[in-house]
Amino acid sequence: MLEFYLLLVPLFRAHGALLYATEGQNVTLPCFYASNVNHLVWYKQVPGEQPRIISYFYKHLPKHNGFHNHFKNNKRFSVHSGEGFYHLNISNVLDWDSAMYYCGKTNVAFTEFDNGTYLVLKERRGSFLQQPASASVEPGGSVNLTCTVHAGSSDTDHSVYWFRKDSANSHLGTLYIHTGSSSQRAQPPESPAQSCVYSLSKRNVSLSDAGTYYCAVASCGQILFGKGTRLNVGENQGVPVLMLCVAAALLVSVILNIILISIHCKTARRKYHHSGACK
Helix, strand or coil: CCCCCCCCCCCCCCCCEEEEECCCCCEEECCECCCCCCEEEEEEECCCCCCEEEEEEECCCHHHCEECHHHHHCCCEEEEEECCEEEEEECCCCHHHCEEEEEEEECCCCEEECCCEEEEECCCCCCEEECCCEEEECCCCCEEEEEEEEECCCCCCCEEEEEEECCCCCCCCCEEEECHHHCEECCCCCCCCEEEEEEEEECCCCHHHCEEEEEEEEECCEEEECCCEEEEECCCCHHHHHHHHHHHHHHHHHHHHHHHHHHHHHHHHHHHHHHHHHC
């Protein structure tokens, strides 16, 4: 029996853009700021965990700029700063670098956060995640979006997150969460590896539910991110109807052409016989 939990997590709003990378690649996460900003901070947040400070930047106190806690000794992390920008560089990307990264900007009155960048590894070792490329449903109907996690171990608990991305913008949308206990095991418990299937059920679907749904699975500080399932609402019947209309029009056109050719042939024969009789 699947149990599904719908939660809104204030600390992980997931309004950022996706940045895909392969293991060992170097990436740069951008951060631009206005002239009234005097303090900047880079944060890393793994789903289900508190944000962690990576680095801090004081515009007027350059000697106090640096990295926080264990990021101090991590040579893979560096920043590139200048007038109006404070970019975060990550070299030799590893599994546990996959997370949401935010740039916080503080002026005298308040702190603002950018939309964030979700760093996703395209190729993972040991475990991988699969999602159907697309799904279709009529308005008012129901649909189950599935996410299959192929894990290298049978005793791993997963935290599963669902994001919806509207076609109208480039940002991730609402965050859905359900726990590892709601999965369906696809292989026997004694198997050294297993596949867990997670499902996001949507009822009374409307046109506003259309979009791409991404599945993300967090386990042991690492994240697997799906390629997304495109949910089409009311579009699955549109193409067949159009095709039927075009086929009907072609059929009518062929019939009319046959009739016209037949009439033309009969008229030509009559003229031929009439002209032959006159001779």
